[in-house]
Every structure is written in C-alpha cells, then in structure tokens.
Amino acid sequence: MSVVRRIKDAAVLKADESRHEETTAWCNRDLVPLPPSRRTWGWFNYFGAASLGALNVSTWQTPNTFLTQGLSVGQAMAIIVVSRLIVSIFTCVIGWIGLTWHIGFTVQNRYTWGFRGAYIPLIQRVMLNFIWNALQCWNGGKLVAVALTAIWPSFSTMKNTLPASVPTTTSEMVGFTIFWLLSVPFLFIRPERFKKPFFFSSLGCGLAMFSMMVWSLSVAKGVGPIFWKGQDVPATSRWGISWIMMAALNQAIGQKAAGMTNESDFSRYACNRWGLIVGTFSVQWIIGIIVSIAGLVTTAACQRIYGEIFWNPPDLMMVMMDSGHGSSAARAGVFFLSLAFGFAILFQNVCGNAVAGGIDLSGIFPRYVDIRRGALITFIAAWIIQPWQLINRAATFVTVLSSFSVFLAPLLGVMIADYYVIRRQRIKLNDLYRPEGSDYWYSHGFNWRVIPCWIAGWAPTIGGLVASAGKMTGAPDALFQIYYTAFFTGMAISFILYYSLVLVFPVAGAGAFDLHDDWATFTPKEAAALGVVPNENAEEFQLAKFGQSGYAKHGEPTSATQKETWRDLEADMGAEKPVGQVETRTAI
Incomplete structure (x- = not known):
C-alpha cells in the first residue's frame, strides 16, 4: 500500500503555491484563466498556426475530391472559397470566448454543460485527437520514407519482413x-513558446510548394487538361449539380469543424484581439485558397510531364526522382521538398492534435494530467490505434471520421446560443473551478437542458451518415439530402432548441459575472472594459516571467481608485439586476 501511495503522490501534479496555483479535481495550472505573461501569441503566431492548417497535403489535394464528384474546376474552387470563409468566421466567433475570458474549450464547456456534463464534448474531442494524431503521424511517416529514399534509393525496395496480416511494409x-520519434521532443514545448517552430515550418512548406509549382510549370510549359476540366455529372446521376455542390460544401466545412470547436484552447494565448482575426483570415481563408490552386496547377502541369495525375505529393515526389533512381539533383530536390512538407505536418499535428488532446485530457483528469502529459498520452495512443490499419483497410471508417461534424455542429450551436445570446458574453470565472455553490453545477453536475438539444441536432442527420458510409443506394433521397446539409442543419436545430428551452426553464446566473478579478487574469485596461475590479497584482502584458497563474481571493478594496470602481460597479449592477447577480455578490 505504501508503494501504491508513493506512486499516486508522484502522479499528482505539483502546484506552485507562491503563484497561488492549486491542483484539484477541477483545476490545474493549464486550466486556469491565463495571466498576461502567458499570453504571448500575436498575429504571426495565429498566422503560423493557421498556415500549418493550410500549408499541408490535405489542402493541396482538396480540389481532387470535388473534381472526382463531377464538379468543374471553377465550381470546386468556388466551394473552397466559400467554405474557408465560413470556417474563418466561425473560428473567430468561437475563439472570441477565449480572447475575452482567457479560458479554453475544456473549461468553457462547464458553464454550458455543467461540470460533469462537460465530459461529453471532451471525450468526443479526445477520441478525435487520438485518431487524427495517429493518421497524421502516418502521413508524416510517408514523407520520411520519401526523404530516406532520396538519400538511399534502396530504401524503397527494402525487403518486407512484416507478416501478411499487417497491411503495410517495413x-x-x-x-x-x-x-513519431522526431515529433516527441516538440511535445515538451509549451504552447506560449510556439512562435519559432510556427515560423520556420510554415515558411519552409510555403517555399516548397511554390518551388514545386514553378518547377512543374517550367518543365511542362503549361498545364494539362485536368486544369480545364468542366462539369462532368452523368445524366443518370441521382443528384443534380446543386446537391453535389451542397454536399461538397458541407464536406469541406466538416473537415475543419474539429479545429473550430476548440479554438478557445489557442485564442486564450492571444496578447491582443486583432491577432486572432488577422492571422486566421489571412491564412485560413486566403492562403488556404492559394494552396488549393497551387496544388491544382502543379498536378495539371505534372499531368503533361508524366501522362498521369498524381494528387498525393509523396507519390508525385517518388515519380519526380524515379523512385530514387533519378539524377542526384532530382533526389536532392525531392529530399528538401519532403523535409519541408514533413515538418509542416509535424508541427500541425503537435499543435492541432497532440497539444489539443493534452488540454482536453487535463480537463478530464486535472489532478494527474497537464498539457505536456496529455500530449504524450495522445502520441503514445498512435501505436494503439495503428493508423496503418485505418488507412489501408478501413476506408469506411475514415469516411465516418471525416463526417464527424455531424456531432460537432450541434455542439457549436449550443455553445454560440449559450454564450452570445443567453449569457450576453458574461461568465463567472470563479464558478468554473469550484462546484460548491456554483451556478454551473446545475443538477448533479449536468445541465439537463443542453443534452436533448445536442442530440436533436445530430439525430436527423445520422441516418444519412450511416447510409453514405454503408453505400446504401436504396435509402430515401431525403435521408441523404439532410445529411448533405448536416453542418448548417445541426447547428441551427441545436441553437434554436436550446435558446427556446432556456426561455422556458431559465438558467441561474445568466448575464452575471464576478465583480473582482480573483485570478489576476486581466490587465487594468481589460478589467475596465469588462467592468471588473482589477486585481491588486494585475500585470501588464509580459512584464512578469511567469505571472500569477492561480486563484487568490481578494480582500476589501484598498486604494481610492479600487473603492471608487467597486462603488460604481455595485451601482451599475444594482440598476441592471441581471439574473443571478445576487448570488454572485454573496459568493465574493
């Protein structure tokens, strides 16, 4: 028993009491509202983070998906333009919560779902992070194989020593x-220090893509017929062009739904509000469109060079160096191309999947898991998930995974309704970390209102997902059509139902907020904008090396300015009388 006790004590996260940190069942250093000294992301950090979501193999290949469905090049690019604009808007809408209150997706779910109810969206996110991390590691591994072939041509013909039951090669x-091994060291970098990795990886991948496009155009002296492909929907097709485009738009948005949902996990690191907006729109929308066009142009040019269409960059790179038997110049070029693409996938995976998984796991096990431990757990899970099985065998599973927005869109609907309409962008930070007497405890830790509204958002579309994944051509048209609008339908249904239900059964504390900044998370300027009494230890941006990262209950206001601010706030709140304000004043 003493051994077990020592192991348990060693596993519990240590809190720095000098900075008012605490480790409880609901709180640790990585879950608290971030103080200014830990908010280091400017516009270029978000530019870099969004770049890694745009400068990758998936974006490069996107037009192919739509062309194979019968759309023209113009129609495919129109879908990319519109879908990326919608994604950029909703990314900022969700990220605004983290920008304002400096909390992440993990904690913000508590005021909507309840302390225990928040495990429902967190478990969804953890599952997605595990799977997408494994798949991205596999895609990165393919680029590593290309790089090794460029150095040692015999690598691609290495004898396969794996049994026939394993659907991959040695x-x-x-x-x-x-x-996987190269990625592990980067898991130890905290998100607030990602500036340099973002810069070098996004710059390298951007240059690689541009070089690849210029080379293909100079050799081919033009583009192949795929670039001029027109609409090609058979007359016998079950769907007209409008429904095909609607399905493609829903698919394009759905691929980014997971990133939109937890945007607050990263927006809380912002040192100013415009950083997220400028960084997101400049890359998520503009650069994403340019990368898709570059992928289309490069593929069309290589069609003239090789007489075939290669949408997948690793496959194209192998052809460019004749599977390692080409000239030394070709092999050197391919080596640097694969290196640039590979590092872009590495940092996108570390930030978007591993770190995000670490944050979500820390919300489920706050006593034992912080971001670093959670990221390591997410990475180790790649060996359990075995992505080579998913990629090479379970095509249906990958289809279902790409359509997981069926469940995430209703989640976005209730999040937006609750924060922007019901709570009027006001929340009580203290109530998010202490269930005793908290308005967010609801009934036994669950907000019973949100669960049926979330289910109602995906219930009408789940049938179409099953029919599409199972290729059930005999299913009714309406089943597919509502599935093709799943993102918009699911979000709208959950938004309207939750808002209506709260009108009938109001939630306590809607529109209320803590009058005093007990977490020292706001600068004096931010506190003034929110109408909050600033903490006596409030920091300006980055003045402290670590900053206060925990809770310290305030005393009575001491300075004349604080006393005046307190009186003004009490007068304003007394006049406004928002729901739940009496409980807030009593609690503090």
Missing part, C-alpha cells in the same frame, strides 16, 4: 517510427 513502418 519501409513504411520505419518512416512512421522515425516521424
């Missing part, structure tokens, strides 16, 4: 292992 497994 060379692919070596590439996966190396990529």
Whole structure:
C-alpha cells in the first residue's frame, strides 16, 4: 500500500503555491484563466498556426475530391472559397470566448454543460485527437520514407519482413517510427513558446510548394487538361449539380469543424484581439485558397510531364526522382521538398492534435494530467490505434471520421446560443473551478437542458451518415439530402432548441459575472472594459516571467481608485439586476 501511495503522490501534479496555483479535481495550472505573461501569441503566431492548417497535403489535394464528384474546376474552387470563409468566421466567433475570458474549450464547456456534463464534448474531442494524431503521424511517416529514399534509393525496395496480416511494409513502418520519434521532443514545448517552430515550418512548406509549382510549370510549359476540366455529372446521376455542390460544401466545412470547436484552447494565448482575426483570415481563408490552386496547377502541369495525375505529393515526389533512381539533383530536390512538407505536418499535428488532446485530457483528469502529459498520452495512443490499419483497410471508417461534424455542429450551436445570446458574453470565472455553490453545477453536475438539444441536432442527420458510409443506394433521397446539409442543419436545430428551452426553464446566473478579478487574469485596461475590479497584482502584458497563474481571493478594496470602481460597479449592477447577480455578490 505504501508503494501504491508513493506512486499516486508522484502522479499528482505539483502546484506552485507562491503563484497561488492549486491542483484539484477541477483545476490545474493549464486550466486556469491565463495571466498576461502567458499570453504571448500575436498575429504571426495565429498566422503560423493557421498556415500549418493550410500549408499541408490535405489542402493541396482538396480540389481532387470535388473534381472526382463531377464538379468543374471553377465550381470546386468556388466551394473552397466559400467554405474557408465560413470556417474563418466561425473560428473567430468561437475563439472570441477565449480572447475575452482567457479560458479554453475544456473549461468553457462547464458553464454550458455543467461540470460533469462537460465530459461529453471532451471525450468526443479526445477520441478525435487520438485518431487524427495517429493518421497524421502516418502521413508524416510517408514523407520520411520519401526523404530516406532520396538519400538511399534502396530504401524503397527494402525487403518486407512484416507478416501478411499487417497491411503495410517495413519501409513504411520505419518512416512512421522515425516521424513519431522526431515529433516527441516538440511535445515538451509549451504552447506560449510556439512562435519559432510556427515560423520556420510554415515558411519552409510555403517555399516548397511554390518551388514545386514553378518547377512543374517550367518543365511542362503549361498545364494539362485536368486544369480545364468542366462539369462532368452523368445524366443518370441521382443528384443534380446543386446537391453535389451542397454536399461538397458541407464536406469541406466538416473537415475543419474539429479545429473550430476548440479554438478557445489557442485564442486564450492571444496578447491582443486583432491577432486572432488577422492571422486566421489571412491564412485560413486566403492562403488556404492559394494552396488549393497551387496544388491544382502543379498536378495539371505534372499531368503533361508524366501522362498521369498524381494528387498525393509523396507519390508525385517518388515519380519526380524515379523512385530514387533519378539524377542526384532530382533526389536532392525531392529530399528538401519532403523535409519541408514533413515538418509542416509535424508541427500541425503537435499543435492541432497532440497539444489539443493534452488540454482536453487535463480537463478530464486535472489532478494527474497537464498539457505536456496529455500530449504524450495522445502520441503514445498512435501505436494503439495503428493508423496503418485505418488507412489501408478501413476506408469506411475514415469516411465516418471525416463526417464527424455531424456531432460537432450541434455542439457549436449550443455553445454560440449559450454564450452570445443567453449569457450576453458574461461568465463567472470563479464558478468554473469550484462546484460548491456554483451556478454551473446545475443538477448533479449536468445541465439537463443542453443534452436533448445536442442530440436533436445530430439525430436527423445520422441516418444519412450511416447510409453514405454503408453505400446504401436504396435509402430515401431525403435521408441523404439532410445529411448533405448536416453542418448548417445541426447547428441551427441545436441553437434554436436550446435558446427556446432556456426561455422556458431559465438558467441561474445568466448575464452575471464576478465583480473582482480573483485570478489576476486581466490587465487594468481589460478589467475596465469588462467592468471588473482589477486585481491588486494585475500585470501588464509580459512584464512578469511567469505571472500569477492561480486563484487568490481578494480582500476589501484598498486604494481610492479600487473603492471608487467597486462603488460604481455595485451601482451599475444594482440598476441592471441581471439574473443571478445576487448570488454572485454573496459568493465574493
């Protein structure tokens, strides 16, 4: 028993009491509202983070998906333009919560779902992070295999020593292992220090894509017929062009739904509000469109060079160096291309999947898991998930995974309704970390209102998902059509139902907020904008090396300015009388 006790004590996260930190069942250093000294992301950080979501293989290949469905090049690009604009808007809408209150997706779910109810969206996110991390590691491993082939041509013809029951080869497994090992050290970098990795990886991948496009155009002296492809929907097709475009738009948005949902996990690191907006729109929308066009142009040019269409960059790179048997110049060029693409996937995976998984896991196990431990757990899970099985065998599973927005869109609907309409962008930070007497405890830790509204958002579309994944061509048209609008339908249904239900059964504390900044999370300027009495230890941006990262209950206001601010706030709140304000004043 003493051994077990020592192991348990070692596993519990240590809190720095000098900075008022605490580790409880609902709180640790990575979950608290971030103080200014930990908010280091400017516009370029968000530019870099969004770049890694745009400068990658998936964005490069996007037009192919729509062209194979019968759309023209113009129609495919129109879908990319519109879908990325919608994604950029909703990214900022959700991220605004983290920008204002400096809390992440993990904690913000508590005021909507309840302390225990918040586990429902968190578990969804953890599952997605595990799976997408594993798949991205596999894609990165393929690029490592290309780089190794460029150095040692015999690598691609390495004898396969794996049993026939394993749907991969030894060379692919070596590439996966190396990529996994190279990624691990970057898990120890805290998100507030991601500026340099973002800069070098996004710059390298951008230059690689541009070089690849220029090279293909100079050699081909033009583009192939795929670039001029027109609409090609058979007359016998079950769907007209309008429904095909609607399905493609829903698919394009759905691929980014997971990132939109937890945007607050990263927006809380912002040192100013315009950083997220400028960084997101400049890349998520503009650069994403440019990368898709570049991928289309490069593929069309290579169609003239090789007589075939290669949408997947690793496959194209192998052809460019004749599977390692080409000239030394070709092999050197391919090596640097694969290196640039590989590092972009590495940092996008570390930030978007591993770190995000770490944040979500820390919300489920705050006593034992912080961001770093959670990121390591997410990465280790890649070996359990075995992405080579998913990629090479379970095509249906990958289809379902890409359509997981069926469940995430209703989640966004209730989040937006609750924060922007019901709570009027006001929340009580103290009530998010202490269930005793908290308005967010609801009934036994669950907000019973939100669960049926979330289910109602995905219930009408789940049938179409099953029918599409199972290729059930005999299913009714209406089942597919509502599924093709799943993102918009699910979000609207959950938004309207939750708002209506709260009108009938109001939630306590709607529109209320703490009058005093007990977490020292706001600068004096931010506190004034929110109408909050600033903490006596309030920081300006980045003046302290670590900053206060925990809760310290305030005393009576001491300075004349604080006393005056307190009197003004009490007068304003007394006149406004928002729901739940009496409880707030009593609590503090």
